[in-house]
Amino acid sequence: MRAQIVPASAFAVRTLAATSIPLVAFGPLASPAMAQSYNPFGRLGTLQASNNPLDEDQPDSVTQRSRPEYQAVPIQIGSIQVMPQVILGLDFDDNVYAVENGKSSDGIVTYQPRITIGRPSPGFSWSIAGEYEATRYFNLTSENTNDYAFQGGLEYQIGTSTVVNAKALRSRNSESRTSPDSLSSIARPNRFYLTEFYGDLTHRFNRLSVRGTIDFARRNYLDNRDIAGNVIDQDFRDRSTVTGSLIAQYTMSANFAVFAAASANQRDYRTRIGPIPARDSKGYELALGSNFNLGHLMHGSMRVGYLRQNYKDPLFKDVHGFLIRGEIAYYLTPLVTLTAKVDRSVSETGVVEAAGYVKTTASVQADYELLRNLILHVEGGNEHRRFVGVDRTDDRFSANFRATWLLSPRWSLQASLSHRQQTSKGSAPGRDFKENVASIGLVFKGL
Numbered sequence: 001m002r003a004q005i006v007p008a009s010a011f012a013v014r015t016l017a018a019t020s021i022p023l024v025a026f027g028p029l030a031s032p033a034m035a036q037s038y039n040p041f042g043r044l045g046t047l048q049a050s051n052n053p054l055d056e057d058q059p060d061s062v063t064q065r066s067r068p069e070y071q072a073v074p075i076q077i078g079s080i081q082v083m084p085q086v087i088l089g090l091d092f093d094d095n096v097y098a099v100e101n102g103k104s105s106d107g108i109v110t111y112q113p114r115i116t117i118g119r120p121s122p123g124f125s126w127s128i129a130g131e132y133e134a135t136r137y138f139n140l141t142s143e144n145t146n147d148y149a150f151q152g153g154l155e156y157q158i159g160t161s162t163v164v165n166a167k168a169l170r171s172r173n174s175e176s177r178t179s180p181d182s183l184s185s186i187a188r189p190n191r192f193y194l195t196e197f198y199g200d201l202t203h204r205f206n207r208l209s210v211r212g213t214i215d216f217a218r219r220n221y222l223d224n225r226d227i228a229g230n231v232i233d234q235d236f237r238d239r240s241t242v243t244g245s246l247i248a249q250y251t252m253s254a255n256f257a258v259f260a261a262a263s264a265n266q267r268d269y270r271t272r273i274g275p276i277p278a279r280d281s282k283g284y285e286l287a288l289g290s291n292f293n294l295g296h297l298m299h300g301s302m303r304v305g306y307l308r309q310n311y312k313d314p315l316f317k318d319v320h321g322f323l324i325r326g327e328i329a330y331y332l333t334p335l336v337t338l339t340a341k342v343d344r345s346v347s348e349t350g351v352v353e354a355a356g357y358v359k360t361t362a363s364v365q366a367d368y369e370l371l372r373n374l375i376l377h378v379e380g381g382n383e384h385r386r387f388v389g390v391d392r393t394d395d396r397f398s399a400n401f402r403a404t405w406l407l408s409p410r411w412s413l414q415a416s417l418s419h420r421q422q423t424s425k426g427s428a429p430g431r432d433f434k435e436n437v438a439s440i441g442l443v444f445k446g447l
Contacts, residue, residue: 181350
């Protein structure tokens with residue numbers, strides 16, 4: 001979905017297992033205990049959780065900073081908090097189908113209501129949320145989408161040292177036309193259902209903390225049709241993924257902690273009959289890293305290690321290699337935050353001949369509080385994909401400028417310009433394309 005007023009046709013959903021310990025939690029449902037800290041542009045269709053204890057000692061970045069005079073106040077019903085929200089968006093996309101030649105442009109109207117109900121509490125808290133998104137194109141009506149998501153979560157603290165989190169997500173999603181798994185010949189965007197369950201348990205032994213997680217995600221893709229009306233099979237993409245991880249962290253000082261992390265996954269596909277077998281696989285990651293503060297100017301988390309994904313069928317080559325994942329925030333001034341991110345992981349794909357791809361992403365961003373209620377955001381990054389089992393590599397560059405104007409506790413206005421381009425090489429390349437999107441969105445939250 002497009003809660004952030006991003007290019008149309010994307011209710012982009014990823015599982016928590018793929019995020020693998022983000023430095024900072026984003027979105028209103030990142031922690032049920034913080035349901036009252038409402039991000040008007042946060043995404044619902046993602047399960048994420050913060051696990052960096054050093055966050056408690058670090059000042060907030062520009063985007064995280066509390067602004068009580070512009071903070072929406074939820075409806076209080078006893079101990080229950082209710083937060084309604086509606087987003088209205090208007091976009092212009094100059095390359096809707098993400099093709100190199102014969103581009104089609106169009107305007108898109110987005111309507112997205114959401115409601116969050118939660119009970120914040122230091123010992124036991126919970127929240128549930130529902131979100132619907134409708135996109136309507138002015139001319140290319142076959143691109144219209146109707147997506148939704150339901151999510152629930154709870155957090156339970158046992159004594160002073162143990163915290164249990166559990167979350168569940170059910171959503172219907174439309175795949176972006178710019179996805180490497182989206183064929184240019186399809187009549188409408190691919191659609192799929194996602195069901196996910198996630199749980200974690202964290203226990204602290206003085207300076208040592210241990211965290212275990214388990215994540216189950218199932219994706220079910222609906223068949224599509226090409227422009228001639230022929231059925232395009234998508235069942236081969238249906239899969240279930242189970243991922244478990246264990247992280248042990250030792251806090252050496254108020255500004256430095258080291259950790260060891262290990263995770264294992266199993267990816268099971270629907271049984272197939274045909275020339276391309278199911279892409280069942282098992283994999284693991286091993287890494288060492290640190291969470292650190294350099295005074296009050298820099299805050300980060302970085303890990304390096306080894307990853308491996310072994311495919312059941314000998315048709316597909318196993319993947320192994322260097323793992324790196326991290327995020328560093330630099331507080332240039334109280335009004336400017338610079339952030340750099342890097343990640344290397346193995347992703348699944350809908351490209352028939354490939355087992356998956358190794359994805360390496362790097363990005364930098366700057367957030368500037370121009371006024372107390374006007375925040376500017378600039379970001380640029382590149383994503384390199386090396387496909388497994390087929391001679392293809394993709395490089396995707398993206399840049400985005402966004403301005404968020406907090407008009408009042410109930411009203412927010414956001415405008416953005418984004419550019420995306422892809423170059424694909426190899427004997428079986430994908431598409432080359434460039435896309436520009438201009439967006440404006442109005443948010444009403446609370447009552």
